[in-house]
Amino acid sequence: MGANETGIIGQSVRRKEDARFLTGAGQYTDDVTLPNQTHAYFLRSPHAHAKIRSIDTSKAKAAPGVVAVYTGADLEGVNGLPCGWLITSVDGTPMKEPPHPVLAKGKVRYVGDHVALVVAETRSQAKDASELIEVDYDVLPAVVNPVDALKPGAPQIHDEAPGNKCYTWSIGDKAAVDAAFAKAAHVTKLDLVNNRLIPNAIEPRAAVASYSRADESYTLYVTSQNPHVERLLMTAFVLGLPEHKLRVIAPDVGGGFGSKIYLYAEETAMVWASKRVNRPIKWAAERSESFVSDAHGRDHVTHAELALDKDGKFLAMRVRTTAAMGAYLSTFASCIPTILYATLLAGQYTTPAIHCEVTAVFTNTAPVDAYRGAGRPEATYVVERIVREAGVEMGIAQDEIRRRNFIRSFPYQTPVALNYDIGDYDQTLAGANELADVKGFPARRAEAAKRGKLRGLGYASYIEACGLAPSNVAGALGARAGLFEAGQVRVHPTGSVTVFTGSHSHGQGHETTFAQIVASKLGIPIENVDIVHGDTGRVLFGMGTYGSRSLAVGGTAIVKALDKVVAKGKKIAAHLLEAAETDIEFEDGKFSVAGTDRSKTFGEIALTAYVPHNYPLDKLEPGLDETAFYDPTNFTYPAGTHICEVEIDPDTGVVDIAGFSACDDFGNIINPMIVEGQVHGGLAQGIGQALLESCVYDPESGQLLTGSYMDYAMPRADDMPSFKVSTRVTPCTHNPLGAKGCGEAGAIGSPAALMNAVLDALAPLGVKHLDMPASPQRVWHAIQSAKAAA
Amino acid sequence: MYEVEYQRAKTVADAAALLAKTGGKPLAGGQSLIAAMKLRLAQPGTLVDLSGIADLQGIRREGDALVIGAMTRHADIASSTEVKRAIPALAALAEGIGDRQVRNMGTLGGALANNDPAADWPAAVLALNATVVTGKRRLAAGDFFKGMYETALAADEIITAVSFPSPRKAAYAKFPNPASRFALVGVFVAQLADGSVRVAVTGAAPAVFRATGIEAALAKRFTADAAKAVKVDASGLNADLHATAAYRAHLVSVMASRAVAACG
Numbered sequence A: 001m002g003a004n005e006t007g008i009i010g011q012s013v014r015r016k017e018d019a020r021f022l023t024g025a026g027q028y029t030d031d032v033t034l035p036n037q038t039h040a041y042f043l044r045s046p047h048a049h050a051k052i053r054s055i056d057t058s059k060a061k062a063a064p065g066v067v068a069v070y071t072g073a074d075l076e077g078v079n080g081l082p083c084g085w086l087i088t089s090v091d092g093t094p095m096k097e098p099p100h101p102v103l104a105k106g107k108v109r110y111v112g113d114h115v116a117l118v119v120a121e122t123r124s125q126a127k128d129a130s131e132l133i134e135v136d137y138d139v140l141p142a143v144v145n146p147v148d149a150l151k152p153g154a155p156q157i158h159d160e161a162p163g164n165k166c167y168t169w170s171i172g173d174k175a176a177v178d179a180a181f182a183k184a185a186h187v188t189k190l191d192l193v194n195n196r197l198i199p200n201a202i203e204p205r206a207a208v209a210s211y212s213r214a215d216e217s218y219t220l221y222v223t224s225q226n227p228h229v230e231r232l233l234m235t236a237f238v239l240g241l242p243e244h245k246l247r248v249i250a251p252d253v254g255g256g257f258g259s260k261i262y263l264y265a266e267e268t269a270m271v272w273a274s275k276r277v278n279r280p281i282k283w284a285a286e287r288s289e290s291f292v293s294d295a296h297g298r299d300h301v302t303h304a305e306l307a308l309d310k311d312g313k314f315l316a317m318r319v320r321t322t323a324a325m326g327a328y329l330s331t332f333a334s335c336i337p338t339i340l341y342a343t344l345l346a347g348q349y350t351t352p353a354i355h356c357e358v359t360a361v362f363t364n365t366a367p368v369d370a371y372r373g374a375g376r377p378e379a380t381y382v383v384e385r386i387v388r389e390a391g392v393e394m395g396i397a398q399d400e401i402r403r404r405n406f407i408r409s410f411p412y413q414t415p416v417a418l419n420y421d422i423g424d425y426d427q428t429l430a431g432a433n434e435l436a437d438v439k440g441f442p443a444r445r446a447e448a449a450k451r452g453k454l455r456g457l458g459y460a461s462y463i464e465a466c467g468l469a470p471s472n473v474a475g476a477l478g479a480r481a482g483l484f485e486a487g488q489v490r491v492h493p494t495g496s497v498t499v500f501t502g503s504h505s506h507g508q509g510h511e512t513t514f515a516q517i518v519a520s521k522l523g524i525p526i527e528n529v530d531i532v533h534g535d536t537g538r539v540l541f542g543m544g545t546y547g548s549r550s551l552a553v554g555g556t557a558i559v560k561a562l563d564k565v566v567a568k569g570k571k572i573a574a575h576l577l578e579a580a581e582t583d584i585e586f587e588d589g590k591f592s593v594a595g596t597d598r599s600k601t602f603g604e605i606a607l608t609a610y611v612p613h614n615y616p617l618d619k620l621e622p623g624l625d626e627t628a629f630y631d632p633t634n635f636t637y638p639a640g641t642h643i644c645e646v647e648i649d650p651d652t653g654v655v656d657i658a659g660f661s662a663c664d665d666f667g668n669i670i671n672p673m674i675v676e677g678q679v680h681g682g683l684a685q686g687i688g689q690a691l692l693e694s695c696v697y698d699p700e701s702g703q704l705l706t707g708s709y710m711d712y713a714m715p716r717a718d719d720m721p722s723f724k725v726s727t728r729v730t731p732c733t734h735n736p737l738g739a740k741g742c743g744e745a746g747a748i749g750s751p752a753a754l755m756n757a758v759l760d761a762l763a764p765l766g767v768k769h770l771d772m773p774a775s776p777q778r779v780w781h782a783i784q785s786a787k788a789a790a
Numbered sequence B: 001m002y003e004v005e006y007q008r009a010k011t012v013a014d015a016a017a018l019l020a021k022t023g024g025k026p027l028a029g030g031q032s033l034i035a036a037m038k039l040r041l042a043q044p045g046t047l048v049d050l051s052g053i054a055d056l057q058g059i060r061r062e063g064d065a066l067v068i069g070a071m072t073r074h075a076d077i078a079s080s081t082e083v084k085r086a087i088p089a090l091a092a093l094a095e096g097i098g099d100r101q102v103r104n105m106g107t108l109g110g111a112l113a114n115n116d117p118a119a120d121w122p123a124a125v126l127a128l129n130a131t132v133v134t135g136k137r138r139l140a141a142g143d144f145f146k147g148m149y150e151t152a153l154a155a156d157e158i159i160t161a162v163s164f165p166s167p168r169k170a171a172y173a174k175f176p177n178p179a180s181r182f183a184l185v186g187v188f189v190a191q192l193a194d195g196s197v198r199v200a201v202t203g204a205a206p207a208v209f210r211a212t213g214i215e216a217a218l219a220k221r222f223t224a225d226a227a228k229a230v231k232v233d234a235s236g237l238n239a240d241l242h243a244t245a246a247y248r249a250h251l252v253s254v255m256a257s258r259a260v261a262a263c264g
C-alpha cells in the first residue's frame, strides 16, 4: 500500500462486531419476527429413491392452525433450481442438467428431498399437520456411492442422465503426460477417498419471506453468503419475478463454510407461497434437517499417479477422479471438482505435465457443493499424499522432496491453466520446519516409543487459488455469472463514512477489516466508519463471500471507491485552497498544497461537498459518494506448509495430535488477529475431516446414518492441539492491497498433513494406506491387518 | 415435540399415583427424555416432574454404604466430598458424563431408569453390586438391568436412591465414542469388601454385562496385565459405524486393564 495510510493497517484491532455478538444483540434470521407471521414446515422424503404415486394433503389442510399446504403440483410456472456453471464433457456435450424441482415432482431422490410445504400459525402446528400428509411411495433401489452409481445396472436416478453421469471432463496434455510416464525412473500410484462432509454451521439455515400487496414486492430474510446472487437466481431463473421486486437481506449469519452460498428450495418455495397466503412465512431448520438438506462437501474417489526421474523430480502427474454431485446439481456443484480442483494439481511444484479426468456422478444423497476450500482441499490431498508416498518409496526426506520440486520463478504458468503471480515456498517450508521443531522430532519419537507410543510427522505444502475470479477467465471456463465485486463509499456531511460492500460477513470480521482499510486510507478514526453488507436494498450489487475472496476482491473494490473519493476531495480542496489540483496531496486525513502548510481536513472537504456554498459547481457535482466495481485480473495464490505431529496409541488406535504448525503466506495482512482466527478455524475443520468427520449413508437403504451429533463426529475444542502459526509475506502483485486471502487455507493444508503424520507413525508397523478419517477403529484395524500380513 | 401435560409431584407416593392415573412418565433431568420428545421419538401424554421431591435428593453414608438419591445430578456427585472420600471412582465417572450442561441437569436415577446401552452409571451399579431402591422394593443390580433400554421397573415405579457398598478398590475406564462421547466401551472394575472382583462393561453390548473372563483372571491376579491378557469373545457385541465387534472386544480388555491400573 502507498504512503497514505495510517498505522491501523496490520494492527490486531478488536472486532467491531463482537460487542453485538457477545451481548446477544446480533440479529440473525430467526430473530426476525414480522407482524402476522406464519410458520413453515417442510415434509421431506423418508426414502432415498422412490416414485410418488400420489399425495393426499386433505387431512393436513384441515388440521388445526393450518393456513396452506403446497406440493410440487401446486408450483405451476415455477422453474427448477439452476446450476451456475456449465461444464462441457470431453466429447463436447454439455453436462447433464436434470430438473431440480423446488418441491418434488413425481419422484424423490434423496432422504430429505422436499415433498410438501405446510404453512401454519405455529411451527408445531405445521409439523403436526405434515404428519397427516399421506404420500404413497413406490420405493426404488438407491445408490449412494459415486463409484457404484457408475456401474452397469445401478439404479437410474434421472432419465436425463443415463448411467447417472453428469459429465466427464478433463484438463491437461494427455500425450505429454503419457510420454513423461514412459521415461520415468519411478512411478508412485495411489488410490484415495476424500470423505463426504456435512458443513454444520452453528446457525442452521433459516428464512422469513413476506409479500407486500402495496407495491407487489417481496422481502426475504435468509441465511445467505451472497444475497444478490440469491436474488438474481431466484427471480430471473426460478420464479420469473422482476429482480427489483425482491429484496434479499442476509442479516447476521452464523457461519456458512459454503453451505449458505446456494439457492435452496426452502426459501424459494416460501417466497412463492408468501404471496399466495399473503402473510409473512418463517422457517428455521432443525439440526436434523440441516444434516439431511444442507449441501454436503467433498465425496471424491481418486486414482493418482506421479512420475519421477531418478533424483525425485516430478515429471508428470495423472489423476482420475469420480466426484459425487448428489441427487441434484446444487448452485455451483459442477465447478468444484473441475475448475476449483484439477487446476490446483500442480501444487507448489514444477511438474511439467499434468492430466486429470473427472467424472461427475449423481447419487441418491444430498447435493454436494463447495465446502470450505471447495476443490482445493481435495487437490491438495491428492498432491500431498502422493508426494509423501513418492518420498517414502524413493528414500527422500519429506521436506527435501518438496524442495527439489518447488516453483521458484514467477510468474509461473502451470500445465493446468493457472498462472501463479508470486510466492516463496522455501520460506514457508523453512518457517514451518522451525515452528514444528523438526530437528527435535527424532528424540521425541524415541521418547514416545519408550512409552509404547508411535510418533509420526507429516507435511503438506499447499497452494490455493483465491480471489475468485477474473470474470472473463471464469466465463471461458463455463461460469454463468461474473465474479467481480462492488463497493460504495458514502461520505456523510460531517465526515463519517458508511461503506456498502457486496461481500458478506458470516464470521470473517469484515466490519473490522474493511473499516481498517477505510480509516487508514481516509485518515479518520475507525469509529467513524460503518460497513454495511448483506442487503440488496442497501448495497448496490455484490457477488458475495466464498473462496477467500472478500478482501482481495471486495476489499479492492472499496479501495477503488476510496481512490475516487480522494480524487474528488482533491478537486474540492484545490478549489478551496486556490491551488492546482495536481499540487494537492492527501495524507493523514489532510488535503494540503504540496510544499506549503495550507491544508483542509477530510471533514472540511466532506462538509463542503454537501454544503457547496464555495464550490466549483460549474465543474463538479456536489456530494461525496463513490462506487467502484472491481474485476480481478488473476486469481490470488495463498500458499504455505503445514506440519502435523501425531502420537498414536497402538492399543486403542487413538491418534493424538502432539503438535500442529502452519506457516502461511496470505500476502499483506490487514488484521493479524482475525487472520490467526481464520487459520485456527480452518485447521479445526481440516483436522475434523482427517480425524473425526465422515458422512455415511447406508449403502442399501440410502438412509443417512450420521444424521446427528450422536454419530457425526464434529470436532470439539479439546480435540485440537494448541496451534503454532506464523506468516511470511509475498504481496499479491495484482491488487492494490497485496492481499491473497486466508479463509480456507487451514482446511486445505491440514488434512494431508495429518494423514501423512499418521502414516509416518504407522509405517514401522507396515501400514501402507489409510483413508480419512483416521478414527480409532480404522487405525486399530489397519494395525491388525498389517500385523496379520507381516 | 407433541403437546404434553406437565405435573409436579411433591412426594414419591404422589408421583406414583400421578403416573398410575395418567399413564405418564417421570421427568428427571430431561437429558434423555426431552431430547427424545423433541425428536418425536417419545410421546408421553403427561410428564411427572420429580425435581420437587425432597426425598429423592442427597448423598449420605448408611453404614458401609454410600446412598445417593435418585434425583442427585451428575455434577453434584462429581463434586461431592462424601463421594470422593467413599468411592472416588463414582465421582470420576460422573465427571466424565456428557458436558457441563448435561451434568448439571442429568441425574443418577434418570440414567439408570433409561438404561442406555452406552450409559456410564449402569457399569458402576453392576460392578459395585449396588442396590437400586424404588418406591416399592429394593433390587439387586443384577436383577435391575434387563436389556437395551429395559429395566425391572414397573410403569409407575420410581427409583428413589441407589445404595453403593464401599469396595476395597474401584475404577472406571471409558473409551468415548468419538462422535457422541457416550461410552464406546466403558469398564468398571471393583474389588469388593469381601475380596471378590466384579467387572461390568457398558457400551459394548445391547446392555451392561459382567465380563466374567476378566473377573476370573483378576480374582487370581489383580493386575493390569492380567486383565489385558484376557481375550474377550466378540460374538454378541455391538457393531456399528464407530466400532466393529472385534474392536469393541479388544477395547474391553484394554479398558479393563486401564481401570485396574487406575485402582492403584
Ligand SMILES: Cc1cc2nc3c(=O)[nH]c(=O)nc-3n(C[C@H](O)[C@H](O)[C@H](O)COP(=O)(O)OP(=O)(O)OC[C@H]3O[C@@H](n4cnc5c(N)ncnc54)[C@H](O)[C@@H]3O)c2cc1C
Pocket: B025, B026, B027, B028, B029, B030, B031, B032, B033, B034, B035, B050, B070, B071, B096, B097, B098, B099, B102, B105, B106, B107, B108, B109, B110, B111, B113, B114, B116, B118, B119, B120, B121, B153, B157, B158, B159, B160, B180, B181, B182, B183
Ligand atoms: C449431550 C449429552 C451427552 C450425554 N453424555 C452422556 C455420557 O457420556 N454418559 C452417560 O452415561 N450419559 C450421557 N448422557 C445422558 C445423561 O446422562 C442423562 O442425564 C441420563 O441418560 C438421563 O438422566 P435424566 O436425569 O436426564 O433423565 P430423564 O431424561 O429425565 O429421564 C430418562 C428416563 O428415565 C425415567 N426416569 C427418570 N427418573 C426416574 C426415576 N427416578 N425413576 C424412574 N424413572 C425415571 C424417565 O421417565 C425417562 O424415561 C448424555 C446426554 C446428553 C444430552
